[in-house]
Amino acid sequence: MIALSHVSKVYRMGSVDVQALGDVSLTIPSGEWLAITGSSGGGKSTLMNVIGCLDTPDSGSYRLNGQEVADLSENDLADIRNREIGFVYQTFNLLARMPALKQVMLPMQYVRSEARLPLAERRDRAASVLQAVGLGDRLNHDPSELSGGQRQRVAIARALINEPRIILADEPTGNLDTRAGEEILEIFSRLHRESGVTLIMVTHEEPVADMAQRIVRMRDGRIVEELRR
Amino acid sequence: MRIEIGENLSVALNGLMANKVRSGLTMLGVLIGVATVIALLSIGEGASASITDQISGAGSNLLIVRSGGGNGRQSGLQSGAATLTLDDAEAIGRKDAVPDAVTVAPQFGQSAQLTFGDVNLTVQVTGVTPAYAQAFSLKTKTGSFLANKDVTGRGNVIVLGSQTAEDLFGGFDPAGRKVKLNPTGKAGGAVPMTVIGVLEEQGQSALMGNPDNGAFVPISTAQVRLFAGRDALGQLMVSTVTVVAGEGQSSAVMGQIQQLLRRRHDIEAGEDDDFNVVSQDDLLSLVGNVTGLFTAFLGVIAVISLVVGGIGIMNIMLVSVTERTREIGIRKAVGARTSDILLQFLFEAIVLSVIGGLMGMGTGIGVSWLITKSGFVTAKVTPFAIVLALTSALTVGVISGVYPARRAAALKPIDALRYE
Numbered sequence: 001m002i003a004l005s006h007v008s009k010v011y012r013m014g015s016v017d018v019q020a021l022g023d024v025s026l027t028i029p030s031g032e033w034l035a036i037t038g039s040s041g042g043g044k045s046t047l048m049n050v051i052g053c054l055d056t057p058d059s060g061s062y063r064l065n066g067q068e069v070a071d072l073s074e075n076d077l078a079d080i081r082n083r084e085i086g087f088v089y090q091t092f093n094l095l096a097r098m099p100a101l102k103q104v105m106l107p108m109q110y111v112r113s114e115a116r117l118p119l120a121e122r123r124d125r126a127a128s129v130l131q132a133v134g135l136g137d138r139l140n141h142d143p144s145e146l147s148g149g150q151r152q153r154v155a156i157a158r159a160l161i162n163e164p165r166i167i168l169a170d171e172p173t174g175n176l177d178t179r180a181g182e183e184i185l186e187i188f189s190r191l192h193r194e195s196g197v198t199l200i201m202v203t204h205e206e207p208v209a210d211m212a213q214r215i216v217r218m219r220d221g222r223i224v225e226e227l228r229r
Numbered sequence: 230m231r232i233e234i235g236e237n238l239s240v241a242l243n244g245l246m247a248n249k250v251r252s253g254l255t256m257l258g259v260l261i262g263v264a265t266v267i268a269l270l271s272i273g274e275g276a277s278a279s280i281t282d283q284i285s286g287a288g289s290n291l292l293i294v295r296s297g298g299g300n301g302r303q304s305g306l307q308s309g310a311a312t313l314t315l316d317d318a319e320a321i322g323r324k325d326a327v328p329d330a331v332t333v334a335p336q337f338g339q340s341a342q343l344t345f346g347d348v349n350l351t352v353q354v355t356g357v358t359p360a361y362a363q364a365f366s367l368k369t370k371t372g373s374f375l376a377n378k379d380v381t382g383r384g385n386v387i388v389l390g391s392q393t394a395e396d397l398f399g400g401f402d403p404a405g406r407k408v409k410l411n412p413t414g415k416a417g418g419a420v421p422m423t424v425i426g427v428l429e430e431q432g433q434s435a436l437m438g439n440p441d442n443g444a445f446v447p448i449s450t451a452q453v454r455l456f457a458g459r460d461a462l463g464q465l466m467v468s469t470v471t472v473v474a475g476e477g478q479s480s481a482v483m484g485q486i487q488q489l490l491r492r493r494h495d496i497e498a499g500e501d502d503d504f505n506v507v508s509q510d511d512l513l514s515l516v517g518n519v520t521g522l523f524t525a526f527l528g529v530i531a532v533i534s535l536v537v538g539g540i541g542i543m544n545i546m547l548v549s550v551t552e553r554t555r556e557i558g559i560r561k562a563v564g565a566r567t568s569d570i571l572l573q574f575l576f577e578a579i580v581l582s583v584i585g586g587l588m589g590m591g592t593g594i595g596v597s598w599l600i601t602k603s604g605f606v607t608a609k610v611t612p613f614a615i616v617l618a619l620t621s622a623l624t625v626g627v628i629s630g631v632y633p634a635r636r637a638a639a640l641k642p643i644d645a646l647r648y649e
Binding site (some may be wrong): 049054055056074075078079081082083087093094095096097102106107109110111113119120158159162 | 233236239240243247248477487555556558559561563564565566567568569641642643646
């Protein structure tokens with residue numbers, strides 16, 4: 001359960017203040033597939049970063065599963081990013097010169113000690129998740145040896161590896177051709193259907209947004225339209 | 230907080246392997262710094278040690294008494310009397326005057342020509358007593374050193390230095406052979422001397438010259454039969470008296486000798502000595518000052534090279550951390566804490582410094598060995614140099630690795646992720 005109320009965020013770009021989020025209130029129940037659309041610079045990504053605990057709001061309240069995020073320490077936020085949230089980016093954000101298997105194992109390395117798996121089990125689990133996204137034969141390939149669609153699948157596998165309850169996808173098909181994009185969307189669709197995660201996806205493509213249960217349109221840091229399907 | 234060494238080590242190794250050139254260059258910086266420090270300090274240490282050895286190798290607690298004042302005053306010669314006589318030496322040897330002297334060895338010598346067959350050789354022939362061998366720890370290779378009866382009997386016997394024997398006789402054992410001894414500047418009158426022993430090779434000594442190139446005869450023979458050993462008053466002269474003091478008694482003995490000789494030579498209070506006494510300690514401390522300066526000089530060069538190497542490491546680490554800001558952002562986005570990032574960079578820096586340091590240690594020891602082999606100077610690798618070099622390398626590596634990592638790790642994940 002994600003509950004934002006009157007959240008604001010101002011960025012300073014040089015000498016100009018940019019209102020990235022202005023008084024945004026939004027509630028996302030567990031298991032929902034929500035699409036966030038709008039023109040670029042409308043605050044979509046900032047909203048995602050706040051929800052994903054990568055960024056903090058200037059004012060307003062953000063409660064994640066009933067817990068006020070502003071009250072949490074940096075280490076708590078790191079643990080939430082690690083366990084509760086999986087992030088998929090437009091630009092993949094994979095580490096250079098690291099094979100797919102190790103990329104996917106990375107979040108497991110930062111699980112706090114009591115719940116951390118032994119290395120061999122981490123390897124097995126990463127391999128099986130990569131298998132599930134169709135990369136069973138690419139385990140030891142570096143990102144530079146993979147196509148865009150394959151890289152995004154590595155990123156999805158990495159986001160899923162710790163079985164988070166929330167998946168955040170920021171323009172996940174933005175850098176892919178149509179066919180690869182469709183394959184990625186198919187993976188998200190199946191994931192939502194089968195595991196019931198909360199899926200929040202930023203997109204500016206109408207057909208992609210249409211796959212969601214609810215669409216929120218943003219402009220100039222505000223929610224201007226909400227469409228339930 | 231529990232730190233899993235294995236986990237962190239494997240993360241660090243992965244990080245380092247991801248950029249082999251950068252890691253290699255950083256390691257090279259550490260390697261050169263460490264190798265330079267070890268090699269330079271070893272050379273300094275080796276050079277000081279070899280100089281000190283030359284002085285103290287002759288024996289310990291030695292004092293040398295010579296005629297003539299410290300300022301060149303030779304009152305004895307002006308009055309026709311020798312400033313140092315055999316009686317003086319015997320007086321020094323008496324327990325009531327100089328109680329802390331262990332061995333007293335008077336010497337009287339000159340250069341002379343030795344002849345065997347058709348081989349001629351000019352060497353320093355020193356008249357000594359058996360005490361001389363004790364004072365300088367001389368050992369014979371074949372035969373024996375001079376005995377008391379040779380001195381009392383003014384025997385025509387001679388003990389040869391190893392090189393002298395080699396030059397005169399080549400390979401074979403000269404014991405029992407006769408050589409002709411002809412004092413320099415004295416026409417005719419060659420004296421046949423029986424060789425009774427050959428010394429082991431001793432090497433150069435700062436206090437007695439090089440005994441290998443010399444020859445030794447009884448002091449009485451030297452004074453009476455070979456050279457002009459009497460002064461105008463008919464007293465037997467000695468050129469030098471070597472005194473071995475008891476352990477730690479060097480300065481006491483020096484005082485006792487000065488007091489005794491001033492009294493014997495009728496030197497009034499306020500007048501300068503007509504002899505001088507030098508102790509091995511004096512020489513050692515003088516030389517110690519010089520070699521200490523030399524080692525300090527090399528040490529300064531070593532420290533400069535370490536600082537330069539350290540700046541190089543810090544430079545590469547700074548560039549690397551800046552380059553890896555996005556990596557830090559990605560790691561934080563998937564759940565790494567600030568401390569995880571710091572530990573990763575700390576371990577990377579430690580691994581680089583330790584591997585580079587060990588390789589530098591090997592190189593430094595190798596260079597020292599090569600320098601020793603080349604015969605230029607005997608480099609002496611000390612544990613101090615190794616510990617100093619390794620700890621400095623580790624300190625420099627860790628500081629230069631962690632300082633920039635702290636800045637990057639403190640960034641908000643979103644800022645690190647957005648970093649281009």
